[in-house]
Amino acid sequence: MRRPTIADLAEAANVGISTVDRVLNGRDPVRPQTAERVLEAAERIGFHGVTAIRRRLENEKPVMKFGFLLKQSHRKLYQMWAEVLTKAAETYPDAHGRAIVRFVDELAPENTANAMLALSRDVDAIGVITSDHPQINHAVDGLEAEGIPVFTMISDLSAPGRAGYVGNDNVKKGRTAAWFVANMSRRPGKVAVFVGSHRYLSQELGETGFRSFFRESGAEFQMMETMVTLEEPDIAYDITRRLLQTEPDLVGLYVAGGGITGVMRALREDGSPVAKQMIVVGHELTNETRAGLAEGVIKVVLSHPARMLADTLVRAMAEAVQTNRSPTVSQHTLPFEIFTAANI
Structure with a gap:
C-alpha cells in the first residue's frame, strides 16, 4: 500500500503543500487551528510523520x-x-x-x-x-x-x-424556581427567598425572576420579605428554624444564595408537616444537595453545568x-x- 505523501496530506487537510511544509518543519508560524487541522488529517490518512507533527505542535504551544x-x-x-x-x-x-x-x-x-x-x-x-x-x-x-x-x-x-x-440567565433561573414552587405545592401559602447578599447580581436577578413569576402567575401565593444569609449556613439554619416555628402557612423556599446546608439541617431537625411538605429549591449539585434531594429534604436543584x-x-x-x-x-x-x- 502506497504511503501517503505531503501532497496527500495537503489535500486531506484542505490546505496548500507549503502550509503542510511549515507545519512539518516549523519554518514559519501557522495558525493553531490550521495546524490542528493538518494533524487531524495526518492521523486520518495514516501519514508517517504524525508523531513528529504532534510533538512539534505540543512544543509550540504557549x-x-x-x-x-x-x-x-x-x-x-x-x-x-x-x-x-x-x-x-x-x-x-x-x-x-x-x-x-x-x-x-x-x-x-x-x-x-x-x-x-x-x-x-x-x-x-x-x-x-x-x-x-x-x-x-x-x-x-x-x-x-x-x-x-x-x-x-x-x-x-x-x-x-x-x-x-x-x-446562567439568572432571571430565567429564578422564574424556573418559582414555577416548581407554584406547581409542586399542595396548596397556596407563603413563599420565602434567601440570598447571601444583595450585592451578588446573580442572586438579585434570581430573586427578581422568582418574584416576577408570582406577580404574573401566582397571585394566590404570598411573597415574604427577602432574607439574607451572608452566605453562612449557620445563619440560614437559624432563619429557617424561625420560619418553621412562626410561619405555619409557609409552602415554598427558594435559596438563591449560600446557606443551603443550613436550611437542610433545620428541615431535618424540625420534622414537622410544614418542613416535610415545603418545596425547597436550591442551587448547585454537590454531594450535600444530592443527599438532600435523595432524602426529599429539598425538591429541586438548579445547577451550572x-x-x-x-x-x-x-x-x-x-x-x-x-x-x-x-x-x-x-x-x-x-x-x-x-x-x-x-x-x-
Whole structure:
C-alpha cells in the first residue's frame, strides 16, 4: 500500500503543500487551528510523520497562567469549583495551561479587591466569583487598563472594564424556581427567598425572576420579605428554624444564595408537616444537595453545568489574552441543569 505523501496530506487537510511544509518543519508560524487541522488529517490518512507533527505542535504551544479567585476555602462548593477549573486549565488544548487558585475567606470588598490585585501579578487572566461593589469594580477596571482581562463567573459585575461573564440567565433561573414552587405545592401559602447578599447580581436577578413569576402567575401565593444569609449556613439554619416555628402557612423556599446546608439541617431537625411538605429549591449539585434531594429534604436543584462552565471560561480567558479584545463585554450564557430525586 502506497504511503501517503505531503501532497496527500495537503489535500486531506484542505490546505496548500507549503502550509503542510511549515507545519512539518516549523519554518514559519501557522495558525493553531490550521495546524490542528493538518494533524487531524495526518492521523486520518495514516501519514508517517504524525508523531513528529504532534510533538512539534505540543512544543509550540504557549504557556498560559489562568488565575481563579474563589470564595471561602472551607466550603465544599468552592473546593469543587477549584478542582473543575484547574482541570479545565490544564487540559486546555491550545496552550500549556497552569491554574493558580486562591480563595477569599473574609468577604469584605477590600479583601477581594486586594486579592485580585495580588493574583494579577502571577497570571495572564483572572476568573472571579464575587459581589458587585465599587471597590471591586475599581480593581477590575484598573486591571483592564493594565492588560489583565477579568472574567466573572456565576455572578456578573457592573464594572465596565470586565472582559466577560460566564454563567446562567439568572432571571430565567429564578422564574424556573418559582414555577416548581407554584406547581409542586399542595396548596397556596407563603413563599420565602434567601440570598447571601444583595450585592451578588446573580442572586438579585434570581430573586427578581422568582418574584416576577408570582406577580404574573401566582397571585394566590404570598411573597415574604427577602432574607439574607451572608452566605453562612449557620445563619440560614437559624432563619429557617424561625420560619418553621412562626410561619405555619409557609409552602415554598427558594435559596438563591449560600446557606443551603443550613436550611437542610433545620428541615431535618424540625420534622414537622410544614418542613416535610415545603418545596425547597436550591442551587448547585454537590454531594450535600444530592443527599438532600435523595432524602426529599429539598425538591429541586438548579445547577451550572460545571465542566461546560469551566471549559467556556478558560477558553474565553485564553482568547482575551491572545487577541486584542474589543471593548464589548463577551457574554457566555449557559443552560442550567435541573435535578430532582428522580434524575440524580
